[in-house]
Amino acid sequence: MSHPNSGSTRNILVVDDEPEIVACVCEFLTGRGFNVLGLSNSLEAASRLGSFRPDVCILDFRMPERSGAELLETIKQYDFRIEVIFLTAQNEASVAVDLMRKGALDFLLKPLELNQLLLSISRALEHRRLIIENENYRFHLEQLVLEQTKALNQALTGLEHVYSATLDALSMALDFRDQSTSGHSRRVAELTAGAASAMGIKDAALVQIEHGALLHDIGKLKIPDSILWKPAKLTEDEWKIMKRHAEYGFEFLSNIGFLKDAAEIVYSHHEKYDGTGYPRGLQRDNIPFGARVFAIVDTVDAMIYKRPYNVQVSFREAAAEVRRCAGTQFDPSLVETTLAYLDDHVPPQLK
Ligand SMILES: [Fe+2]
Structure with a gap:
């Protein structure tokens, strides 16, 4: 699209197959300070739009090479902001109305009244000025919105980095205390999110998981x-205390706005599909989806990595154990997809 004529002189294109009318209008408008191009050939008019860049076109309706209606279409396609005024004979008034529907601004009846023409041109220029002003305003508004959105996104990305760093520091604090599971938290986080993503979870829900x-x-x-590091088997009372870590975790996180759904997963990460887990004995879909995926990933991870209190087994054996517990400990509808994801992502030496 061409840019509007930015100078103070306005460009008027006059097209009529009667050279006398063209000459008369040109002389009149030139005398009023306009920059005028007068043509008798409508085909030539179409080819001169780019070089002359008219603000307003005055077109005859009935022309032999290309009709005024066709030329109107060409002009509006080139730049919809160019205003078009038609010159029509008395019996063409109904056609002129149709032309206005297609984008013409005005029509004047022949024989032409020059003062009326001048009035129509000044209305057209004002109309065009308003359209361009509106367009510029909208453009600036769009630019402003784009800039603000970009700044907001940058701020959000910065915040996300801060969040991630904070959460990593929290999980590292735990790993420092419980070195037997070192690296476990970060690893199961990535594997659980990966498996959930493979099941179509995305965006904020995936981040929470x-x-x-x-x-x-x-x-x-x-x-x-004394309980966390106890080398021997825990007593029943000690187990009761140990099991409270799910609730403690929930209490710890549930007041942090951006971790609300994550807190629910922490609360439910020891629940079992058949309701025999803890702390609330939730069943089936009452256990958050993320916690159900996590339970499978966590169990496999705990079995295939060596820890002080377990016998390390291969991924194949761990997967068989998970399948055996599908429907009791684990959600049977998630077992195969999660195991398939893990199969693709656990190190080959652990297979
Ligand atoms: Fe736990």
Whole structure:
């Protein structure tokens, strides 16, 4: 699209197959300070739009090479902001109305009244000025919105980095205390998020699942060292205290706005599909989706990585155990997809 004529002189294109009318209008308008191009050939008019850049076109309706209606279409396609005024004979008035519907601004009846023409041109120029002003305003508004959106996105990205760093620091604090599971939190967070993503979860929901998996055992920060690090089997009472880490984790995170859904996963990460888990004995879909995926990932991870209190098994054996517990401990509808994802992502030496 061409740019509007920015100078103070206005460009008027006059096209009529009667050279006398063209000459008369040109002389009149030139005398009024306009920059005028007069043509008797409508085909030539179309080819001169780019070089002359008219503000207003005055067109005869009935012309032999290309009709005024066709020329109107060409002009509006080139730049819809160019105003078009038609010159029509008395019996063409109904056609002129149709032309106005197609974008013409005005029509004047022949024989032409020059003062009327001048009035029509000044209305057309004002109309065009308003359209361009409106367009510029809209453009600036769009630019402003784009700039603000960009600045907001940058700020949000910065915040996300701060969040991630904070959460990593929290999970590292836990890993420092419970070195037997070092690296476990970050690993199960990535695998749980990956498996959930493979099942179509995305955006904010996926981020919450990753955060929840990362911080699943954060409540252990509140478990006494004597229990957390006890080398022997825990007594029943000690187990009761140990099991409270799910609630502690929930209490810890549920007041943090951006971790609300993650807190629910932390709360539910020891629930079992058949309702025999803890702390609330939730069943089936009452257990958050992220916690159900996490349970499978966490169990496999705990079995295939060596820890002080477990016998390390291969991924194949761990997967068989998960399948055996589908429907009791694990959601049977998530078992195969999660195992397939893990199969693709656990290190080959652990297979
Ligand atoms: Fe736990």
